[in-house]
Amino acid sequence: MATPNLDVFQVIADPSRRQILQMLTKDSYNINYIAENFEMSRPAVSKHISILQSAGFITISDQGRERYCSLSQDGFIELRNWIDYFDAFWRSKLKTLESVMNKKSKNSNPSKK
Amino acid sequence: MATPNLDVFQVIADPSRRQILQMLTKDSYNINYIAENFEMSRPAVSKHISILQSAGFITISDQGRERYCSLSQDGFIELRNWIDYFDAFWRSKLKTLESVMNKKSKNSNPSKK
DNA sequence: CATATATGTAACTTTTAGGTTACGAATATA
DNA sequence: TATATTCGTAACCTAAAAGTTACATATATG
Numbered sequence A, B: 001m002a003t004p005n006l007d008v009f010q011v012i013a014d015p016s017r018r019q020i021l022q023m024l025t026k027d028s029y030n031i032n033y034i035a036e037n038f039e040m041s042r043p044a045v046s047k048h049i050s051i052l053q054s055a056g057f058i059t060i061s062d063q064g065r066e067r068y069c070s071l072s073q074d075g076f077i078e079l080r081n082w083i084d085y086f087d088a089f090w091r092s093k094l095k096t097l098e099s100v101m102n103k104k105s106k107n108s109n110p111s112k113k
Numbered sequence C: 001c002a003t004a005t006a007t008g009t010a011a012c013t014t015t016t017a018g019g020t021t022a023c024g025a026a027t028a029t030a
Numbered sequence D: 001t002a003t004a005t006t007c008g009t010a011a012c013c014t015a016a017a018a019g020t021t022a023c024a025t026a027t028a029t030g
Helices: A008-012 A015-023 A031-036 A042-054 A073-108 B008-012 B015-023 B031-036 B042-054 B073-108
Strands: A058-063 A066-071 B058-063 B066-071
Touching (some): A031 A042, A073 B073, B008 B015, B031 B042, B031 B066, B042 B058, B042 B066
Antiparallel strands (some): B058 B066
16 A cells, blocks of 8 residues: 655545544554544555654554554644634734724714814 | 535645645636636646535636636535544543642652551 | 627546555564 | 454555536616
């Protein structure tokens, strides 16, 4: 199973991978345990894990023949940065709207003259 | 071109669609104008626009034969909610770490007795 | 009215993500 | 040492996203 190199957006596009991330908010689990909680085969889950790791969403620590997976912040940060960019857009848009509103209220209420 | 119904994660997984969203932070544009800024054919862009709209990332206002696209907050909010969930995870993890550190420093420094 | 422009959509092809089974390597255990 | 367990990977198949071209429709414009 060749593991394609996907960016963070493509990585979280898959529902199974998002579900794995959800699982890992509870605890660290080895790969077989994670696979037991999915309908698909173990190699399929193994591939998802590999993809999650290379995109920086999880880290893996080897303990004997087992490999324990934990969440890693890196991938999430990259996503958050993208979202934040658009958040800034909305905020500046709101600000523009407010200043337009202020101007209008001034014009519609010319107290002097 | 059948437009598949994709969730917000799948929608932003495509680089071209993210690029379109970036464009729309500058201004509103009609579909042909957007298409001119891409290598791919106009119908391909048209399909991306349709996907972005049905996922709540953009709104479209008809003006005669033209259709102007603007950013819509809905899709972004859905994404942000997902990220926020994991942000809460990191914060609580940090908190746990802090309390562990506090306990340790207490134990390693038994001032009384 | 005739023509140009903006757009949607149907039909089709190609690429690839995501799944499978089969196998091998490394480690734990009896 | 023999066996069971954990995991990775190669080879392969399938479904669907993402692109294309061709065509139809609606609106603007001369």
